[in-house]
Amino acid sequence: MPPLGKTLPRHGTLGSESGMTAETTLPQTALPQTAAPAEFLDAAATLLGPKGFTTDADVMAPWLTDWRGRYTGRALGLATPATTGEVAELVRLCGKHGVPIVPQGGNSGMSGGATPDTTGQAILLNLRRMDAIRRIDTTGQLAECEAGVILQTLHEAAERVNLRFPLSLGGKGSATVGGLISTNAGGTQVLRHGSMRAQVLGLEAVLADGSVLNQLIPLKKDNRGFDLKQLLIGSEGTLGIVTAATLKLEPAVAARAVLWAGVPSIQDARKLLLHAQAKAAKALEGFEVLPRHSLEAVLDYLPQARSPLEGAHEWHVLIELVADASDAERLPELAETLLVSAFEEGLVEDATIAANETQAEAFWLLRESISPAERAIGPAMQHDISVPVERMADFMDFAVPFFESEFPGTTAVGFGHLGDGNIHFHVLAPAGSDGPSWEAGDGKAISRKVHDLVTQWGGSISAEHGIGQMKRDELARLGDPAALHVLRAVKAALDPQGLLNPGKLI
Amino acid sequence: MPPLGKTLPRHGTLGSESGMTAETTLPQTALPQTAAPAEFLDAAATLLGPKGFTTDADVMAPWLTDWRGRYTGRALGLATPATTGEVAELVRLCGKHGVPIVPQGGNSGMSGGATPDTTGQAILLNLRRMDAIRRIDTTGQLAECEAGVILQTLHEAAERVNLRFPLSLGGKGSATVGGLISTNAGGTQVLRHGSMRAQVLGLEAVLADGSVLNQLIPLKKDNRGFDLKQLLIGSEGTLGIVTAATLKLEPAVAARAVLWAGVPSIQDARKLLLHAQAKAAKALEGFEVLPRHSLEAVLDYLPQARSPLEGAHEWHVLIELVADASDAERLPELAETLLVSAFEEGLVEDATIAANETQAEAFWLLRESISPAERAIGPAMQHDISVPVERMADFMDFAVPFFESEFPGTTAVGFGHLGDGNIHFHVLAPAGSDGPSWEAGDGKAISRKVHDLVTQWGGSISAEHGIGQMKRDELARLGDPAALHVLRAVKAALDPQGLLNPGKLI
Structure with missing residues (x-):
């Protein structure tokens, strides 16, 4: 077992920064006294079988680095359960042994949200084997999918019945339904259809105690309290593990x-x-x-x-x-x-x-x-930001000359979803810069200033890519204290052991 | 001070029913040792002034009974603050003295969610003085309103600039923006535009600790964790007090x-x-x-x-x-x-x-x-229910003869929003029944059976009217244990003293 401080999310210690009262801090629930990982590993292997669990370093390797190569972690093992029941059993087992869980879909996220930390104490829970499209209802225009269904596969299945799923993005060949929901993914069609949040009619998720929240049946009206689906969407696996969803389809484009x-x-x-x-x-x-x-x-x-x-x-x-x-x-x-x-x-x-x-x-x-063309030019700091739609043109007019003059030799460019107030704002290093050292120095200072500026303009430091591990410190630094308080209090309430995707988001 | 059990929501004692582990129970945070109400009342009167606070029984009376006359409560006093700052100060004062708060808008809810209990220990916090439409942005098609803005007033303001707010219901002359949001109100336009949840672009709310969650600036894309606005919408004042909102407008109907x-x-x-x-x-x-x-x-x-x-x-x-x-x-x-x-x-x-x-x-x-025509006929049990849209016709075909044969002499009728899978299912008492005694006997049994049936059909015991105090026991009886666990855990985390609208929803 790692010392307590390593597996608990860091937010317990940040409570005082938020200006909130004592209830924002993580309850001091002691992790259970557990046996050595060997006992956990045996139990996991027995539960999931050879197709569902491995500790083979070669098999695990591709899933331990995010696709952009920014983060590499370690893991106790790689779990690939085949059913929601197996996910639930595994979560209970992890709870019993105090083993953190890093959920992962297609491993094509942009913020390191699906990569474990370097302690090697967590297991990686990849949902790609749960890839059934359980049903498509052409009358109701909806599809019930397991978390591991790949976006491209869903597109093709909808097209075969003259419908479409109106969300697409560059990583559609790898991104999964579960990952898209956990990150509230965006793309180029948000202007008309909204982000992933707007496409989810029903949801199934395994909670931290291994219980299954089943809200798959879509009800157009349901006022039994606040919307639990919306709580899971965009929570980056920190509140529960999305195992299936019922998604909205639209008439095909003619x-x-x-x-x-x-x-x-x-x-x-x-x-x-x-x-x-x-x-x-x-x-x-x-x-x-x-x-x-x-x-x-x-x-x-x-x-x-x-x-x-x-x-x-x-x-x-x-x-x-x-x-x-x-x-x-x-x-x-x-x-x-x-x-x-x-x-x-x-x-x-x-x-x-x-x-x-x-x-x-x-x-x-x-x-x-x-993106690839800019990357070919040289190192750049990339920022996925939003401000209110009507202010984005003014923001760009201010920000481009500001950064180019504050950091001589850089080139600032913004491109993307103007209709959503969401620009990918890249600041390219001066010609001839050494990538890593520029990124660690001026690059880091630039990103901080971009985030400061966006916050001053009432915007978001993450428009569509999520917080993950990449922007967690920046969210803690710049987030509204009342908002951080709610995020942390809900996290502590739903995951008192702090085992769900620790070190991400909050 | 009332005994602890009276002001804490009942869910602490229901934890074991939910099949969940110990973390679902309310933290045993002791209420602060406080002075007598007199000290609180003086402080509230000083804070809000004579326009903002009264203990006059005649002034309070109309607000202590819900408009359908089903529930009558008592209150320490009636607060009508004029600003978000005053609401925040008052909430802090209530926290200090352990005084429960019952938020109220137009007092035209359908489930007793805005009526205090009969202990007289709570204050009634009516937001009708906060009635400014702060701005209407015709380009962005949105309106920023304070919680006390009446729906009809918003309709008229939007019409004056050739826009419309696409949600309407019978109580539009009294229902307020804050109440509509807290209950996620529906109406006859949900088929096309969605319920209140879909109209909210931004939100301002006072949390239990008196901090202000300001998310009024609408961002079309914002992935800094799960959507905090959605957590407040439909939470019936149990997680925070909505003080303002930015709402979506649509082009006027031509x-x-x-x-x-x-x-x-x-x-x-x-x-x-x-x-x-x-x-x-x-x-x-x-x-x-x-x-x-x-x-x-x-x-x-x-x-x-x-x-x-x-x-x-x-x-x-x-x-x-x-x-x-x-x-x-x-x-x-x-x-x-x-x-x-x-x-x-x-x-x-x-x-x-x-x-x-x-x-x-x-x-x-x-x-x-x-509704009034059916009421004129005689007593009836009314049920605001939903099932999946495609199953509602089958449900009605089953339910009407079922209830009429199980309870001879009754007449079962369903009317309303078929396009939303939301029917108002009324069972009229046999001719000549005595209202109160029929309602307490067969009427109660009928409602339980309706709720059982709806739950078996995958539906909701509250489609658009909310849970309030009317359906709280039924939600506890029939709700999915995992869903109840989340509702209760989030409530306990965000309102550890249990002072926000106790006895409602959960």
């Missing part, structure tokens, strides 16, 4: 129109957003912005790629309009009207509509290649 | 079409619902059903009223389609197409479209008069 526009400033991009919302709100699925720097980086990175527009523009906007079968006929006219009116009102310098699906895909490829 | 149809069975009503969703999903704002009995009761009750259709039908359906300015032109054709196709497919026996707004209002008046 037509789409993808527009590309060049505008002189981010303020003009915002005007175009308001214009698009006024003209085509019900069809507006995505509104993404790219600064000139990002587009040029992508064009260098993808030699076959071409800019959709002839001339140079300071800002580029990618707009997607979609329609289901009931509105598909009207979509081309709607897109045309939007384009023409934007020209007439002087909102764009130039603009075009993708002539076909191939061109539409090419437009989107430019947007989706920004 | 056109509406109200249809009335007669169908032979509730199963046919359900087929018509699916048809309406397929043909007019984006315009479908309401889908209400009335059995023949309810319509006849209304026609007896309102002598000037006429049935919209000539012949007799076992079931009646009221459908509302709406459009904003962008779709208004298409609406008449859409309604016509829906009507004609329903006839062609044999889904209706008869149907009509309201010729004008006067007739549309007359159709709605029939629906809204069911």
Whole structure:
């Protein structure tokens, strides 16, 4: 057993920082006096069988480092249970032996939330074997999925019955339903459909005491107290382990129109957003912005790629309009009207509509290649931030020159989901910088300042990627004391032993 | 000071029933040793002034009985603070003196959630003086309101800027924003817009320790842990006191079409619902059903009223389609197409479209008069229940004959929001029954059976009215142990003294 301080989340000791009274601190529930890990390991192996539990270092290795390679941890063992019942038994076993649990889905999170710490005292609980789509109800337009279902698989299953699941993101080939829920994942369709939180109609989760919270049956109205599903969504595995969910489906997309526009400033991009919302709100699925720097980086990175527009523009906007079968006929006219009116009102310098699906895909490829293209240039500090939608253009106008002048030689770029007030704000190191030492020095100072600034502007230091281990200290530093108090009090109440994903979020 | 057991919520003693481990019980935090109420009353009077605090029995009386006259309580005093700061100070004062707090909005709740108990130890905290609409943002389509803003006032303010707040209910002339949020109110527009939970973009609340949780700034994306707003919504004042909220507005309705149809069975009503969703999903704002009995009761009750259709039908359906300015032109054709196709497919026996707004209002008046019309007939047990939308027709087909045969002489009727799977299921006493004695005997047995049945069908014993004091015992009896555990653990964590609306919900 590790000393008490190592497995308990650190928030017990942070209580005094929050300015709250004594009840915010973690109850001093002693961990049970347990046998050596050997006894736990034997019991886990017996419970889960050879397909469900291993301590083989080679088998575990790929799951102990997050996909971006930022965090590497150690673990007592890797559990891959096949049923909710096995998860519940395992959680009870961990409780008995005081073994922390790190839940993991596709291991494609952005904040290290699914990587254990380096003590090697926790087990990694990967849910990828629980990958059944239990049912799809085409009348009710919903799918009941186990936590390990991969997003791409869900997309394909919905498409086969002429429906769609309206949330997508870069990691769709690995991200799982359980991980998407635990992190309240976002993506490029939040503008119209909301984040993962809005897609969950029902939920099943194993709580810290091994009981199963079964709220899978979707009720459109249910006022038996506050919404327990919403408590689990976005809690990053710190309050319970999501094992299944009932998700909302939508009618399939029957037509789409993808527009590309060049505008002189981010303020003009915002005007175009308001214009698009006024003209085509019900069809507006995505509104993404790219600064000139990002587009040029992508064009260098993808030699076959071409800019959709002839001339140079300071800002580029990618707009997607979609329609289901009931509105598909009207979509081309709607897109045309939007384009023409934007020209007439002087909102764009130039603009075009993708002539076909191939061109539409090419437009989107430019947007989706920004991250790797920027990475190819050199080290950068990346920030997934949001401010109120109406303030984001002003924020960018302030922040870009601010950071470039405070940290000479850097290049600040912001791109992404302007329609959600969510920009990925990257500050690139001066040419020739040594990555690790720059990141540890100026890079760290830059991130702190970005987070300070976002907080001053009423925004969030994590718009869609979550807190994980990456931003936990920053949340503790900048979070509203009353909000931190609630997060910590609820955590302590639902996981009094502090065994669920310790060291993450709070 | 009352004995400990009187002010602590009862859940501490129910821990063992929940099948949970010891951490579900309320921490045995002793209430502080306090001075007599006189000292508290002086301090409260000084804090809030004569406009904000009274112990005058005549002034308090109307607020101590719920509007349906089911519950009457007593209180130490009536507080009507004018600012969030005053609420926070008062909560701290109550914590210091161990005085329970019963928050109240318009006092038009359906479950006694805003009425104090009869011990007279609590103060009533009515938020009606905090009635400012702080701002309306027409670009962002949102309104920031204090808790005491009356729903009707918000409707009118939104209409003045060509927007609307898309939630309405019978008590709109008294119901306040704070009460609507605390009970997650529903109404007739949930089908399209969701319940109150879906309208809240931001929230401000005073927590049990007097700290203020300020989440008023709406962020479309914010992943700093689970959603704290959602924790407060529907918690009936047991976790904190909602003092303000930022609410979503929608474009104003530019056109509406109200249809009335007669169908032979509730199963046919359900087929018509699916048809309406397929043909007019984006315009479908309401889908209400009335059995023949309810319509006849209304026609007896309102002598000037006429049935919209000539012949007799076992079931009646009221459908509302709406459009904003962008779709208004298409609406008449859409309604016509829906009507004609329903006839062609044999889904209706008869149907009509309201010729004008006067007739549309007359159709709605029939629906809204069911409750008083049924009450005029005699005593009845009323149940606000939901099951999964696709099962409600089957539920009704089972439940109506079941109750009428188990309790001879009764008449069972269900009416309301079929599109939400939410029916108001009333069982009317046999003719000539004495109200109070029937309610205490057979009536009580009927309600228990209704709740048993709904639970077996995977539904909710409270669809939209909340738990309050009326259904608290039933929730404890029938709730999923894991769900009750979470409700109680969170309550104990956020209100360790048990002073926030004791005796309600949990």
